[in-house]
Amino acid sequence: MAKLVFPKEFLWGAATASYQIEGAWNEDGKGESIWDRFAHTPGTIYENQNGDIACDHYHRYEEDVELMAEIGLKAYRFSISWPRIFPEGRGKLNPKGVYFYEKLIDKLLEKNIKPAITLYHWDLPQALEDKGGWLNRDTAKYFSEYANFMFYKFGDVVPIWITLNEPFVSAFLGYAWGWHAPGKKDMKGAFVAGHNMLLAHGLAVQAYRDGGYKGNIGITINVATVYPETNSEEDLKAAEKQDAFGNRWFIDPIFKRKYPEIIWRILEENNWSFVFPASDFDIISSPIDFMGINYYTRNIVAYDKNSHLGVKRVEGPNEHTDMGWEVYPDGLYDILIQLYRDYKIPIYITENGAAYNDTVEDGRIRDINRINYLKEHIKRAYFAIRDGVDLRGYFVWSLMDNFEWAHGYSKRFGIIYVDYNTQKRILKDSAYFYKKIIEENGVDG
Numbered sequence: 001m002a003k004l005v006f007p008k009e010f011l012w013g014a015a016t017a018s019y020q021i022e023g024a025w026n027e028d029g030k031g032e033s034i035w036d037r038f039a040h041t042p043g044t045i046y047e048n049q050n051g052d053i054a055c056d057h058y059h060r061y062e063e064d065v066e067l068m069a070e071i072g073l074k075a076y077r078f079s080i081s082w083p084r085i086f087p088e089g090r091g092k093l094n095p096k097g098v099y100f101y102e103k104l105i106d107k108l109l110e111k112n113i114k115p116a117i118t119l120y121h122w123d124l125p126q127a128l129e130d131k132g133g134w135l136n137r138d139t140a141k142y143f144s145e146y147a148n149f150m151f152y153k154f155g156d157v158v159p160i161w162i163t164l165n166e167p168f169v170s171a172f173l174g175y176a177w178g179w180h181a182p183g184k185k186d187m188k189g190a191f192v193a194g195h196n197m198l199l200a201h202g203l204a205v206q207a208y209r210d211g212g213y214k215g216n217i218g219i220t221i222n223v224a225t226v227y228p229e230t231n232s233e234e235d236l237k238a239a240e241k242q243d244a245f246g247n248r249w250f251i252d253p254i255f256k257r258k259y260p261e262i263i264w265r266i267l268e269e270n271n272w273s274f275v276f277p278a279s280d281f282d283i284i285s286s287p288i289d290f291m292g293i294n295y296y297t298r299n300i301v302a303y304d305k306n307s308h309l310g311v312k313r314v315e316g317p318n319e320h321t322d323m324g325w326e327v328y329p330d331g332l333y334d335i336l337i338q339l340y341r342d343y344k345i346p347i348y349i350t351e352n353g354a355a356y357n358d359t360v361e362d363g364r365i366r367d368i369n370r371i372n373y374l375k376e377h378i379k380r381a382y383f384a385i386r387d388g389v390d391l392r393g394y395f396v397w398s399l400m401d402n403f404e405w406a407h408g409y410s411k412r413f414g415i416i417y418v419d420y421n422t423q424k425r426i427l428k429d430s431a432y433f434y435k436k437i438i439e440e441n442g443v444d445g
């Protein structure tokens with residue numbers, strides 16, 4: 001069995017997000033976020049669960065960093081709770097919130113774990129939502145002010161910055177379909193929100209450059225590789241449309257200074273052809289240092305005149321995870337090749353992982369299914385590098401079981417098990433598997 005060895009500097013990490021792990025939702029001066037408000041609204045979350053306590057990471061971060069060091073992580077991707085820094089989104093600063101992240105970052109650096117900060121992983125200050133949230137263009141400016149403060153505080157010690165996590169998901173699930181905070185069902189609003197998020201991204205990148213910081217800044221995009229059900233002309237066209245809509249919507253404005261054609265067509269068909277000032281695209285396309293991608297599964301599509309965009313999803317034939325997502329490792333290889341071919345920019349896999357219904361037996365979690373998922377995807381990452389992709393790192397989702405948005409705590413993605421009754425952490429077998437990957441900087445072929 002050959003060992004597939006990664007480049008020497010390849011960055012092995014794990015990822016989390018503030019609302020999903022921190023808890024302390026209203027402690028030490030933190031302001032309310034749209035996810036606090038949404039999760040406190042009955043009927044939105046599985047069994048009306050919420051992130052009030054979550055993994056209590058706000059109080060347990062030292063223990064959690066010790067566990068990261070035990071696994072041997074080289075980097076840790078986490079997000080900042082914007083309302084923990086600026087309770088109203090701007091203006092009054094919350095020193096205790098800043099201090100929490102200062103202590104966390106100091107602890108990471110002490111353990112030689114590189115901090116990789118996501119500035120926005122969906123928990124917008126409710127005070128800004130009350131002023132229109134992402135439907136209000138001013139929110140982009142407020143985001144850049146918040147980002148500028150974070151760069152000022154931590155820009156000299158944090159080497160990797162991600163402006164937004166998955167703008168497609170926060171725009172669409174939050175504003176079009178109402179499944180995520182702020183729970184709006186307004187398709188036109190999703191396009192406006194998405195545009196203002198991109199503007200926010202661009203303004204933050206400009207602030208980072210103006211500050212002369214030496215690290216790298218990018219954005220994280222969720223991607224699902226698209227395959228036509230058949231090679232019919234109609235299905236091929238459907239796949240092209242889904243790829244543009246699902247994968248390129250928030251990438252093309254950054255690299256090509258324009259939305260994919262399909263997006264403009266939707267705007268025109270609905271008479272939503274907003275006049276986005278051309279100067280917006282000058283800001284949005286401010287050069288970035290890397291693209292982060294979150295890959296979990298693929299999309300198989302076919303033409304269907306009765307479906308949205310004339311595209312229907314077809315279920316894949318392989319094993320599915322607890323989220324109902326098909327396990328398809330080749331999709332990671334294919335999307336890496338496609339994105340690097342099209343945009344020629346360094347890439348980080350900022351999320352990849354699987355939810356399975358883990359159980360504790362004799363004090364152990366024998367999550368062989370997650371080990372297989374991670375192994376097969378890490379192998380595809382290796383093959384993409386071998387075939388020319390400038391892939392810089394891999395962050396497993398997630399470091400620990402956590403609040404899985406509308407699914408509450410019913411879905412476990414962690415390589416560390418969390419007993420929510422006791423807050424006890426247990427390294428799953430996948431954590432020991434990942435520890436070995438990191439030690440050997442490679443995986444068995």
Ligand SMILES: OC[C@@H]1[C@@H](O)[C@H](O)[C@@H](O)c2nc(CNc3ccccc3)cn21
Binds near residue numbers: 165166169413
């Ligand atoms: O669902 C697992 C994770 C989630 O916990 C992260 O916060 C988020 O960044 C994340 N993105 C995806 C992929 N995109 C997606 C998000 C929501 C619904 C469907 C797909 C999966 N995940």
